[in-house]
Amino acid sequence: MRFLFKTGYAQDLRLFKHGGQVFWYGLLMVLLLAAPYAIGEYLTSQLQFICIYSIVGLGLMLLVGFTGQISLGHAAFLAIGAYTEALMQARGVPFFVSLPCAALLSAAMGWVLGLPALRLKGIYLAIATLAFNVIVEEILARWESLTNGNSGLNLKPIELFGMKLDGDAGFYYLCLGLAMLSILAVLNLLRSPTGRAFVAIRDSEISASCMGVNLANYKTMSFALSAALAGIAGALYAHKVTFISPEQFTLLQSIELVTIVILGGVGFVHGAVLGAAFLIVLPQLISLAKDYLPADVAGTGLQSVVFGLVLIVIIIFEPLGLYGRWLKLRTWFELFPFYRRGMFRRQKSYMKSERLR
Amino acid sequence: MLQLLLAGVAQGCVYALVALGFVLIYKATETVNFAQGDLMMLGGFFALTASVMLGWPYWATILFAVAAMAAVGMLIERVVLRPVLGQPAFTVVMITIGVGYVLRGVVTMIPGWGTDTYTFPTPFADGTFKFGEVIFAEQQVAVIVMTAALVAVLYVFFRYSKLGVAMQATSQNQLAAAYMGIPVRRVNMMIWGLSAGVAAFAGILLAPATFVHSNMGFIGLKAFPAAVVGGFGSVPGAIVGGLIIGLVEAFAGRYMPEGFKDIAAYVVVLAVLMIKPSGIFGETARKKV
Numbered sequence: 228m229r230f231l232f233k234t235g236y237a238q239d240l241r242l243f244k245h246g247g248q249v250f251w252y253g254l255l256m257v258l259l260l261a262a263p264y265a266i267g268e269y270l271t272s273q274l275q276f277i278c279i280y281s282i283v284g285l286g287l288m289l290l291v292g293f294t295g296q297i298s299l300g301h302a303a304f305l306a307i308g309a310y311t312e313a314l315m316q317a318r319g320v321p322f323f324v325s326l327p328c329a330a331l332l333s334a335a336m337g338w339v340l341g342l343p344a345l346r347l348k349g350i351y352l353a354i355a356t357l358a359f360n361v362i363v364e365e366i367l368a369r370w371e372s373l374t375n376g377n378s379g380l381n382l383k384p385i386e387l388f389g390m391k392l393d394g395d396a397g398f399y400y401l402c403l404g405l406a407m408l409s410i411l412a413v414l415n416l417l418r419s420p421t422g423r424a425f426v427a428i429r430d431s432e433i434s435a436s437c438m439g440v441n442l443a444n445y446k447t448m449s450f451a452l453s454a455a456l457a458g459i460a461g462a463l464y465a466h467k468v469t470f471i472s473p474e475q476f477t478l479l480q481s482i483e484l485v486t487i488v489i490l491g492g493v494g495f496v497h498g499a500v501l502g503a504a505f506l507i508v509l510p511q512l513i514s515l516a517k518d519y520l521p522a523d524v525a526g527t528g529l530q531s532v533v534f535g536l537v538l539i540v541i542i543i544f545e546p547l548g549l550y551g552r553w554l555k556l557r558t559w560f561e562l563f564p565f566y567r568r569g570m571f572r573r574q575k576s577y578m579k580s581e582r583l584r
Numbered sequence: 585m586l587q588l589l590l591a592g593v594a595q596g597c598v599y600a601l602v603a604l605g606f607v608l609i610y611k612a613t614e615t616v617n618f619a620q621g622d623l624m625m626l627g628g629f630f631a632l633t634a635s636v637m638l639g640w641p642y643w644a645t646i647l648f649a650v651a652a653m654a655a656v657g658m659l660i661e662r663v664v665l666r667p668v669l670g671q672p673a674f675t676v677v678m679i680t681i682g683v684g685y686v687l688r689g690v691v692t693m694i695p696g697w698g699t700d701t702y703t704f705p706t707p708f709a710d711g712t713f714k715f716g717e718v719i720f721a722e723q724q725v726a727v728i729v730m731t732a733a734l735v736a737v738l739y740v741f742f743r744y745s746k747l748g749v750a751m752q753a754t755s756q757n758q759l760a761a762a763y764m765g766i767p768v769r770r771v772n773m774m775i776w777g778l779s780a781g782v783a784a785f786a787g788i789l790l791a792p793a794t795f796v797h798s799n800m801g802f803i804g805l806k807a808f809p810a811a812v813v814g815g816f817g818s819v820p821g822a823i824v825g826g827l828i829i830g831l832v833e834a835f836a837g838r839y840m841p842e843g844f845k846d847i848a849a850y851v852v853v854l855a856v857l858m859i860k861p862s863g864i865f866g867e868t869a870r871k872k873v
Binding site for chain 1: 610616664667668671673674675677678679681682683684685686687688689690691692693699798805808809812816842846847850851853854857858861862863
């Protein structure tokens with residue numbers, strides 16, 4: 228068991244709380260950097276997906292986990308990022324210009340969506356974002372002069388400072404770097420007054436506004452930041468799959484993105500990454516398992532059943548998500564043999580009505 | 585014009601029925617059941633099994649499907665939703681999304697159902713009859729009449745039966761209802777059963793138009809706007825909302841450019857939410873600090 232003796236307020240704000248964290252995160256970083264040379268092409272490409280989904284997951288975590296707003300429309304932001312990137316690349320704009328543009332345009336749309344969100348809450352907000360998703364998808368499919376409709380757009384490999392990132396390793400490092408930057412950005416944001424304001428809004432809007440938090444500003448800002456991260460991820464996603472069409476950005480995709488947050492653990496930055504990794508790994512495991520199952524079961528429905536069951540089981544038995552499970556495990560080892568089952572139990576909660584606000 | 589009106593109302597009735605399922609559950613448990621469309625799909629498959637594979641008459645099919653779905657609904661509430669009672673609303677919403685995934689997947693695994701698309705036979709032939717200038721398709725008239733009948737039955741049930749009154753009480757205030765000796769959990773379970781039954785009914789009415797297949801539940805996503813437009817906590821709102829969405833779609837399909845029909849419902853819902861954030865019939869209660 229490690230005891231942290233705090234002797235100054237600055238210690239509370241440190242990114243790394245103690246030397247152990249520096250060591251383990253450093254080790255993880257080294258492993259991730261060495262990965263493309265050690266694990267082969269296929270797994271590297273899966274790691275790229277994990278990085279990309281982590282970025283969206285972070286965006287959603289900021290919105291859902293830390294600001295307490297619901298969005299079932301993040302696939303739309305992903306789409307906006309992806310299409311911006313594809314269209315700008317087709318017109319010869321270099322990557323280091325088009326990526327910020329994708330993020331900015333996405334953020335602008337997020338800001339716009341955030342405006343009605345000021346008046347909406349809970350399920351009405353979910354429906355409004357859902358409607359936004361459907362509308363964006365339909366616009367992408369119908370605005371054929373720009374987006375080429377349902378036949379989609381093709382992308383070329385990224386060229387960055389004269390280098391062509393068409394190999395797996397190059398693109399992987401780009402994804403990894405951007406994912407790391409996003410994580411750092413989110414962590415820094417969360418220890419700034421802005422991040423504290425987000426958390427205050429999540430916990431109670433009334434008390435937040437009593438403390439002088441401008442709800443309107445911070446809610447729209449949260450939407451915009453979250454959308455910007457989704458836009459960056461969308462641009463990377465477009466390059467990863469090299470072909471984008473509206474049906475990749477449906478409502479189902481949005482729901483999958485939200486499950487990243489739920490599976491990983493609502494309210495933990497780690498959760499976004501864990502959830503993303505889980506979402507990528509699960510289909511692989513299922514396709515491995517298919518060989519051992521009877522033909523009737525191993526159809527197209529298997530993935531959806533397993534996915535649904537995992538979601539249900541995690542929510543019922545581990546409301547804190549994968550990261551919560553890890554926290555419990557770690558605490559168990561740290562405190563052995565003094566761990567109690569109730570340590571993470573929440574206070575007994577009654578149904579909180581959302582009709583009153 | 586009247587023709588469009590009729591088509592819109594018929595389509596709207598189906599939306600209204602699915603929306604009614606949403607609203608019943610939301611009112612009682614404050615859970616938005618994202619699996620409502622999939623419950624409808626399952627109901628459609630039950631009806632299909634009864635009528636095609638077992639050769640039962642139409643009315644028996646309806647009874648069977650509704651009863652079976654009511655059982656499924658109660659089972660889902662008991663197994664999946666009761667353990668998370670009292671958790672944040674969004675968590676519960678995610679669980680219903682999970683239920684939807686499972687239902688959609690399970691249907692494809694059951695022998696005889698699978699991923700194919702089936703036609704659903706009805707006693708109402710494709711015949712039409714003329715009344716004045718308007719051509720009535722028997723199918724549409726049947727949908728409208730049956731919806732009206734169901735709504736009337738539900739109205740009587742909620743107004744006069746003991747269980748119906750108990751359900752109303754639960755949906756208004758669970759704690760107070762519990763104090764009055766109403767077994768709130770059991771009532772919640774019955775509401776899920778009722779809602780699933782209504783979904784099955786909607787599935788049967790929709791089946792001739794869209795056929796029965798494992799993804800027909802996505803029409804539930806169209807019923808969302810219906811429920812929201814009417815106000816999520818209001819039963820008459822669901823009916824009105826469903827009709828509005830059905831009509832808007834019918835007219836948008838006729839007078840607007842192609843493709844607008846599919847998003848018309850969502851545009852309407854955004855507009856309504858901008859003006860009246862809790863729907864047309866929504867309650868506007870304020871929290872007292």
